[in-house]
Amino acid sequence: MGSRMARRLLSAGYPVKLYDPAADVRRAFDGTSATWAESPRDCAASDVIIIMVPGADEIDAVMEGEFGLRHALPKDASPLLVVMSTVLPETCVDLQRRVGRSTARVIDAPVSGGLFGAESGTLAILAGGETDDIETAMSVFRHLGKDVFRCGTLGSGQMAKVANNMLGIANMFGAAEVFKLAASNGLGLDVLVPILEAGSGRNFASEEVDITRGHYSAWANSREAFESLGHIVRKDLKLALKLAGNSNLQLPVLEGVSGAIATFTDDLYQRWRDIGYPADTQ
Secondary structure: OHHHHHHHHHHOOOOOEEOOOOHHHHHHOOOOOOEEOOOHHHHOOOOEEEEOOOOHHHHHHHHOOOOOOHHHOOOOOOOEEEEOOOOOHHHHHHHHHHHOOOOOEEEEOOEEOHHHHHHHOOEEEEEEOOHHHHHHHHHHHHHHEEEEEEEEOOOHHHHHHHHHHHHHHHHHHHHHHHHHHHHHOOOOHHHHHHHHHHOOOOOOOOOOHHHHHHHHHHHOOOHHHHHHHHHHHHHHHHHHHHHHHHOOOOOHHHHHHHHHOOOOOHHHHHHHHHHHOHHHHO
16 A cells, blocks of 8 residues: 555655665665655654554554654654554554654544555545644645545544444455355356446445456455455454444444454455456456
C-alpha cells in the first residue's frame, strides 16, 4: 500500500523522502526522484509525515528508540503526522499525547480500497482530527484517494475503518466462495457480477468484472503476497474483536468470519487465483 501511495505522490511532483528497511522496496524506487532516509528520524524535518505500516507495534518502532521519529521532531515547527495505518482509535490518541501538539499535530487517516485503489489513486480516506489539520492534508489526500470522509475527532477515522473492514473482509472472502460456487455450476463472472451489482448481493467486488479481478489479482499474484494479506486481515479483525470486547458486545458473525480465515490454505489461495487470473485455469 505504502509504496503505491508514494508513487502517486512522486507522479504528482511532490518531493518524497522514504524509509523502509527492506532492500527490495528501495530497489523498486531506483530511477525515481524519491530520496531515502537512513532511519525514521531522518524524516522528522518534513512538513507532512505519513506513517503507513501494518499496526501499532510498527508505529512504536517508527516513533521510539534511538532512530525513532519522536525525539527528532523539531520543537518549533509542529509538522503534520498522518497515521494511515489501521489501528485502534486509542493508538492515535496516545500518539498525540506522547508527542505533544506543540511538537507535532496528529491526524488519523486510514484508507480503504486495497492495492488496486492505492495504485489507481481511488482510495477512500477516513480522516479524524482537528479540522484545520485535515484541511492541511487535503492537498496530499487528493492524489491518493477519490473520497475523503471527515469522521470527527482524532481516532474516529480508525473507528470507521474497523467498521468498514468488518464488512469488507466478510464481503471479499464470501464473494470468493460465491464466485467459486457459480463457476462450478457454469455461471461466470461476466454474467454474475452485473447481477450482484443490480441486486441485494451488491458489494465492492461487484462494481464491474475488471475491477473484481483487479482486487483479487493484486493479492493473489504470489503465495507470499496472499500470506501478507492474511496477516493484515487477521490483524484488522482482531481490532474489531477488541473493540467489541471493550463495548461488552457479542458479535457472533464477526467471530465466525475470524475463525473461518484463521489459516490461509492452498485451496483458498487457488480460489483467489482463479478469480484474478482466469487464463491460468483455462
